[in-house]
Amino acid sequence: MIRLSIPLRQALTRLSLPVLIAAAFGAMLLGKADALLIERSRMAIADALSPIWGAVRQPVSAVRDTVTEIGTLWTMRTENARLVEENERLRRWQATALALEAENALLRRQLTWVPEPAPQYRTARVVADAGGTYARAVLLAAGPQHSIRKGQIALDERGFAGRVTEVGSRSARVLLATDINSRIPVTLEGSRARAIMVGSNTARPRLQHWPEGVTPREGDRVVTSAQAGAFPAGLPVGVVRWSESGAAEVELFAQLDRLDVLRLFDFGLSGILPPEAVARPEPRPSGRR
Structure with a gap:
């Protein structure tokens, strides 16, 4: 090398x-x-x-x-x-x-x-938020000779949405569950306790008047109650949510901000109360929240 x-x-x-x-x-x-x-x-x-x-x-x-x-x-x-x-x-x-x-x-x-016989229903399309007496209501388009009447219950594909309060010749108005005039008797499925769901013009109605000694639990399922014969029992409404301020609220199953069509059910309840017994119009707030 x-x-x-x-x-x-x-x-x-x-x-x-x-x-x-x-x-x-x-x-x-x-x-x-x-x-x-x-x-x-x-x-x-x-x-x-x-x-x-x-x-x-x-x-x-x-x-x-x-x-x-x-x-x-x-x-x-x-x-x-x-x-x-x-x-x-x-x-x-x-x-x-x-x-x-x-x-x-x-x-x-x-x-x-x-x-019980199967409830009859018809489908109507939501055309507008008509305003008027109520702050949270929608207007439905109905053809001539329709069979819509006051008191019928409105549901979307997820659950309870509201109730028919006004009927015209070609339209009907549904008071939504979130309106301040809405009062819905409900049952907490977890405890079977009864309460009243009250609209507050916000996305979540509030729970009131539940029995003493019973506290709604977070996530409890809420359904309609047949108390006073105003509603059939067992219609899905939502789940319990506690707000930061300590108020029991209901997160609705129905998507009220995206309503396109509603099904109006006639459950044929005997002794059904008129809509005014559940929803008494109050003075409309100056501005919507």
């Missing part, structure tokens, strides 16, 4: 930088002088290296695809385990529901229970 002396190596090191700089300038000048030659040289190098790049890329792509597939399989395994657990839970609920249904049918037969 040929060993260079230290001075010779230092000299070659000093000369390498100027040589490389000169080669770079030469390549630049050659590229300016003959661009076609440089392009051919570059493409020749690319053609020579492309098989190598392809050979190197194949195992890299294979490894990447394998890693992706392993991640997908792991995700599918986790999802499958969750679905199996959920399916088992639903089977248990189904078994419980079937047992309760059979028991309920037996009790009804023993009591000679007569089922």
Whole structure:
């Protein structure tokens, strides 16, 4: 092996930088002088290296695809385990529901229970917030010879929305549950306690007059009560929410800010109260909140 002396190596090191700089300038000048030659040289190098790049890329792509597939399989395994657990839970609920249904049918037969007829309803489109006597009300478009009457209950696809208070020849007005004039008898499903849901011209009506010793719990489901025969029992209304000020409010299921159509139900309640017994118009506030 040929060993260079230290001075010779230092000299070659000093000369390498100027040589490389000169080669770079030469390549630049050659590229300016003959661009076609440089392009051919570059493409020749690319053609020579492309098989190598392809050979190197194949195992890299294979490894990447394998890693992706392993991640997908792991995700599918986790999802499958969750679905199996959920399916088992639903089977248990189904078994419980079937047992309760059979028991309920037996009790009804023993009591000679007569089922209530299915309520009649019609669908009407919301056309405007007509204002008028009430601050929170909507106007429904109804064709001639319609069967809408005062006292009918309005529901959207989620739950209780309001009640018909005014009827014209081609329209009807529904007082929404959030209006300050609205008074709805309700039941707290968790405790079966009765209360009154009072509108406040805000998005959440308030709960009032629940029994002493009973406190509405956060998240309790609220349904209508058949108290005084004003409403049928069990219509979904919302859930209990406690405000920052310590007031019990109801977060409605119905989306009153996005009403498009309403279903008007005629439950055929005997001794049903007129709308004025539940909603007594009060002076309209100067501005809406």
